[in-house]
Amino acid sequence: AVAIGMVVDDAIVDVENVFRRLRQNAARPDPEPVLGVIARASGEVRSSIFYATVLIVLVFVPLLGLTGVEGRLFTPIAVATIVSMIASFLVSLTLIPVLCSLLLRPRPGADHPDGWLVRGLKRLLRATALRVGLGYPVPVLAAVGVAVLAAFSLYPQMGKDFLPAFREETALVAATSAPGTSLEEMNRISDAIEEQILLVPEVRQVGRRLGRAERGDHVVPVSTAEFDVDFRAPDGGGPGRPRREILEEIKARVRTVPGVFAAVSGPLADRIGHMMSGVSAPVAVKIFGPDIDELRRIGTRIEALARTIPGFEDARGDQQASIPQLRIEPDRDRCAAYGITPGELNDRLGALIGGRTIAELRDGVRAIRLVLRLPLEWRESPERIAQIPIQSGPQRFFPLGAVADVREAKGPNVIFRENGQRRFTVAIRPSARDAGALVERLAQEVDRTVDLPEGYFVTYEGEFQARRDATLRIGILGGAVFVVVLCLLTGYFRSVSLALQVLVNIPLALVGGLVFTWLLIGNISIATLVGFIAVGGIAARNGIMMLSHYLHLMHREGEGFTRQMVERGTLERMVPVLMTALAAGIALVPFVLAGDAPGKEILHPVAVVIVGGLISSTLLDFLVTPTVFYHFARKAALGALARGAAAAG
Template sequence: STTRRTGRAELDEHAAGVNTSEIEVVTTEGNRSHAEFMENVRQRLAQIPGVEAEVGQPISHRIDHLLSGTRAQIAIKLFGPDLATLRTKASEIRDEMAKVEGIVDLIVEPQVGVPQVQINMKRQEAAAVGLRAEDLAETVDTAFNGHVASQVLEEQKTYDVLVRFNDSARESVESIGRTLIDTPTGAKVPIAQVAEVRVDQGPNTINRENVQRRIIIQANVADRDLGSVIGDVRSAIGTNVQLPQGYFVQYGGQFEAQENASRLISILSIVAIGGIFLLLFIALKSARSAVLVMANLPLALIGGVVMVFISGGTLSIASLVGFITLFGIATRNGIMLISHYQHLMEEEGVSFRDAIVQGSIERLNPILMTALVIGVGLIPLALGAGEPGKEIQQPMAVVILGGIVTSTVLNMLVLPALYLKYGREKAVAAAKEYAPDGKFAAVRD
């Protein structure tokens, strides 16, 4: 099925003219990958003369729209006072971006000159008859847009009475110039006497953000990660585009949101690791044991990093979330081992070395079963690269799947060895303190 929306209403937050259309098409990719299908669509649309097309998915377009006000992954906002200079510099930026590998759907916000009737006040002549600029503006506004003079009530409904000039008084520059305007002295003078009326080229639209004029150059990314493309774009613009004083560039879109999210996740990761340590210290009653459990985190990190490299080398926000999830799973495995070692020594009087061997064997099945269930559940998501709807789940699944493999295997080898070397003194002391009567003899090195 296909739907189309042409333009947007003037009162819409992002108004657009009838020269723009949004077309949503439900398609079947067949044997092609998602990336190949999108590239084929772009190639077909590029053959249509005079059309600038942007290809994407409805959900991602809406997210991009919320992030930067544009339906694209990259939104470069150029700010400055003069519209002509903005258009010139925007064209230079577009040319530099077109040279960057991975840039697709490159579009400059349309700003073109259109015929306009411009009325420029002759200040000396207007002052001679006592006219102010607002007097002229009010007359012109009433003539063209109309002025609500009153309201009429009819059958419980009110209707505005709009006063404006008839069509003959507005159909040409000459007729506008002959329009009479009242002066403070009571005399009437034609507009042409106090203002210059002419037809000239003017901008079709003036967009502002934070009270500053701006123009947007937008683009999407294909076959490369967003971060590296933005790095190349920044380098190209900074080196080859010279901006006059008062003009500056602001980078937005997914990249801006990704930077903010990365900073937030980094802070939360530190908080999470600190929280994990405190919980381990409370549960194991030993700072050394807590540190030994957390030594398993780098083991999980190895597999996650390797899988990110194998799957394309792109570290996204979803991947970072996967690492945090992975740290929790790896910590759980360490707790299962050390807490069982302590249980065997405290409750059953098993010696320190035997507790490590016996505890590792007894916890092997639960740890392997947990890893197997998680792995089987994540395989379909990990294999769904490029499929619509799996943009977030797939990178997260890849990280968790790789980390589960290395953390499970290395955890069963490294953690018992570390605990045997560094956990003996605290473990034996704790076991003697909490062991039931009659079992002290069994608790030994």
């Protein structure tokens, strides 16, 4: 979708130049052979098309370095664009000249002027951008510089997100009760929650599950219920209430059920948050240390601090509580006296109490495991467990109580570990954008008010961290690509000055991208950065086409470095520049208009940036490129011609 407009750019530039040369040839008294004119005209733009295609391919290379969720989402965009641009260049190299020879047949001996629209646009361009830019360069460049600085000042004002907010068609409500809540009690609580959710008019149906399997990758106790909420279409076919308002009502109704903590999100956002930090939340504050009670104390304090920050009201710590436990603590000295190790003892008790699979039965395609373990009345009685006979030799048996202390006690319902260390987690679902700024504020509050004993430390993880890592990776790879592009352009123009002038078009494109993002979205995500990469490549491509045509006119058509040459070159390149911009922009307009449609969340920010950047880069390119070239590039242009630059054709 991103490349659908760019893939025709090579063909547009090639066909426009061929058609212009064919019209000029048809108007001559002695026209040359058509095939020779087509071959020569196509060759005039061949090198500039090649370098422009290489530039587009290179600017998408940083996306290939993305990993994790962002890599899964945006690497296919980069691969599709790179392959499409290479295929587009090959088509313009082979098929387009053949089609031009078959389809473009201007009538010999007749004038072939531009159409009325093109003539009007050229007059407008000559009377405005060219007249002002070439006549008053300092005020024009100063005004453009102010516009660029003003647009770039919008960047720090916008929120920073990892991914755009997903507009999912369903919602996920996660409700947690006190640890140790029984399945029957949680079922009754879930009935009350479900009744409250169904009171929302837009809700069509609700499904729920209590806990998750212990052998799954995301273990959840039965004290946690998850509700999948499906919505009905608005009555009358209208837009209905905003989804945010509906979710807020669901959240408010669920909170009326006493004894539960509930969070509302989308299924996809919930899964992404879990992949980012290991918990089902976009932000996770993890406290590591040796003592469970101390971890809980620090975590409870951080949870209270988070709830004082607007946007972090839905902070929730791990649901840990003391529950009745049956403890079996082996005595190493007594075990040694009886000739058994604690490890062997644990293995045998695990089989007797937890069970051990001794066979597998088959009933057709159904597999049934045969498990051997003690009966329930033995497993729940400390006295009987203490009397379990343990064998330490061929004829030697002794009761478990002789080598281990068997007693009832209190202990935590769950102990979380990560990288071999105990941890307590505060999961946060931000209700405001720019979670990164909120996390920085929370970290400052924690550093200022929470004293961490020796051996304890806090980490902050989640989507904001993934955004920072991805932004840094794109920045590093982008810098490397910038150096490679600068070297290629320097070799193409045989001038560092002209290469830098091509790259000046990139900030001009970012102006429109930033303004449109600020107006239509209001925050920066990885998808927005992808749009900046794409539009920067398109803008630099137009600069290559413009400057190479100036040099071609001077080298091949006898033009001097004059104002007339600059005006002619700009006007002759106006049509392909406008057509490539329109082709790329029009293809993305549906994604710009579909900002609220589910499934368009990733492409919408990309399209907004590209369309805005195309508008600014196209308009400012006609103003800045001829102005800078005419007033500051005389020496560089003459030097490039003297050195036989490939850009001169």
